[in-house]
Structures are given as C-alpha cells and as structure tokens.
Amino acid sequence: MKFSKVFVSTLLIIVLMLSFGAISSFADSTYVVAGVESLCGSNWNPNDSNNAMSYDSSLGYYKKDYFNVPAGKYEVKVVENGTTWYGDSTNNNVKFNVTSPCTVTVLFNADTKEIKLLGVNISFDIDFKYSKVTAVGSGEGAWLNGAVWDPKASSNDMKEIEKGLYEITYKNIPQGTYQLKFAFDGDWAHSFGVGAVFEPGSFCEAVYNGGNIFFDVTTDSDVKLTLDIRNFDFSTKTGAMYKIEFTESEPGSEPSIAPSTPTNQPGTEPGDTTASAKPTVAPTPSTVPSVKPSAGPGSTGENVDTGDSSDYILTALVAVFVMSVAVFAITTLKKKEN
Secondary structure, rough: OHHHHHHHHHHHHHHHHHHHHHHHHHOOOOOEEEEEEEHHOOOOOOHHHHHHEEEEEEOOOOEEEEEEEEEEEEEEEEEEEOOEEOOOOOOOEEEEEOOOEEEEEEEEEEOOOEEEEEOOOOOOOOOOOOOEEEEEEEOOOOEEEEEEEOOHHHHHEEEEEEEEEEEEEEEEEEEEEEEEEEEEOEEEEEEEEEEOOOOOOOEEEEEEEOOEEEEEOOOOOOEEEEEEOOOOOOOOOOOEEEEEEEEEEOOOOOOOOOOOOOOOOOOOOOOOOOOOOOOOOOOOOEEOOOOOOOOOOOOOOOEEEOOOOOHHHHHHHHHHHHHHHHHHHHHHHHHOOO
C-alpha cells in the first residue's frame, strides 16, 4: 500500500512538471530587436541578448531603448524566439531616420505584432525618393561590366526613358546562368528582386527588397533590362515590374568571358533571406534579413518562421499522454484497494 502511494505521488509530480513545461513553452516567448549594426551593435542577429526586449506593463508593449543614437538611416525588425521575424505592415524592414542624436525606443505589441518607434528626432520616409537606379548582380565579363554585387557601380546606372521607366542593355553576353537585382542610390535601402513568376521577354512582378532574379542565356545574346516603377505604391510595396529581353548577338562579334558557376549572394543585400523577410536581407532580413530581414533581415520580409512548431505540439502531446497514464494508474490502484 505504501509503495502504491509513493508511486502515485511520484507519477503526479512528473505529470505536473511536464505539464508546466508544455505550458511554459507556449507562454515564455522572448523578443529581440534585430537590425543594422550601427544601431544594434550586431548585424541582423536574432539571438543577440544585448537587444532583448523587456515587457513594460504600463505601456502594454515589449520595449528596448537605444541611447544617444547618432544621425543616420536605420532599419530594424523584431524576432520572436529567435525564429519568427516581424516588420512593418508589409513585413518589410522598419526603416527610419534620425535627424540628430537622440534616444530611440523600439516598442512591440506581442498580440498585434505591431512595431512602434519613439524618439524626438525620428522621421520616416512616406514617399519613395531616389535619384538613380542601378542594375546589380553576379557581374563578370560584359555582364554588368564585371561589377560583382556592387550597387555603387556607375557603369550599370540605368537610363531613364521617362519618369519611373529605366533601361540598360549589355552586349554579347555568353551562355550561362546569371543573377540580378535593381538597387537605388548606391545602396540596399531600397531594391527590387524576383516575384513569384519569371517569364523571359515579358513584364514580371518586381518585389520590393525581393530575392535574386536568376535567368539563363541559352545562346550568346544582347541582354536588355527594363524596370518599370511608374505604378509602384510605396505604402503597399506593390506595382513594380521588370523585363529581361534577349537578342541573339550578331555573328562575328567579339565573345565575352564565360561566367563562372554563380553563387547565391547571402544577406539583405543581393541575397534572399527567406525576409521582407528576415530583414529585407535581410534578413532579407527587407534588406538583410528582407529577407532578414526585406529579406532582411530584409528581404521580402514575409513572416518568416524558421523554427518547428511541432516541437511545442509534441511537448503538449507528451504531457497529455503522461497525464492519461497517471489517471489510468490511479484508477487501477483504487480498484485494487477496493
């Protein structure tokens, strides 16, 4: 009888511990600010404890303060449990400007997944402002004039046909596989990449801070790139289009150096970070990490969850199973005692 009581007590303790662990796995979420190194001290790191947010019950938000932030442009996202990235309303990186040094406070609502920024000298871009568009990618030989993922390469600045419509042509590009994105003003704060469908010779969706565009040149050709952002809506990050056209090179033209095997460039910049999302690249992010990142941390910034939710389900199922066993054991023992 004593053994039976000890056994039942021990079993109940195990059940309670497992149940508490299963519940805690759902309740104890952690939130970290991930973003550019100039603000966070690390580049789109979803596990940097120095950027961990604490809950402020008076505000109803998770909160992280950054003191004496210098003037400049910044991008952030919030990461839940090191795996799930949250950005702006389109889930791209949250971008803001600091006009003069001040304290920047990042707030996050765990229920609505909304990010807010507080600071006396913070401003936001409400329009898509830029001065030039540059073709960027896996340059080699004649393709992109040999510039490798360089948004500052002026030789690849596209010609403005009319406001919002840009073109550039590369002559005698040899057979091979190539990569491409469109960058603005010499950096990766704004860029366009691949959409859901790529159709050579036709206009295709250009995704804000999207992933690398891959395409094949099947025979030595002139390659014409067109980017059309005349109908781009910055608030929804939609409406941009691009087109890649091929014209067979004239016989006798001097061949270019064949490309080496391409590699998908990582990060918010050329690469697709699974963001807007990880930050767009980031991630992306939008840009790191858009798709970390819009990537982003950046990149397209979709609600990226690189974790496995089945872990939580499995823990809960184990707890239920053990509880069932405990109930069965207690019922059996009571029957024997009676």
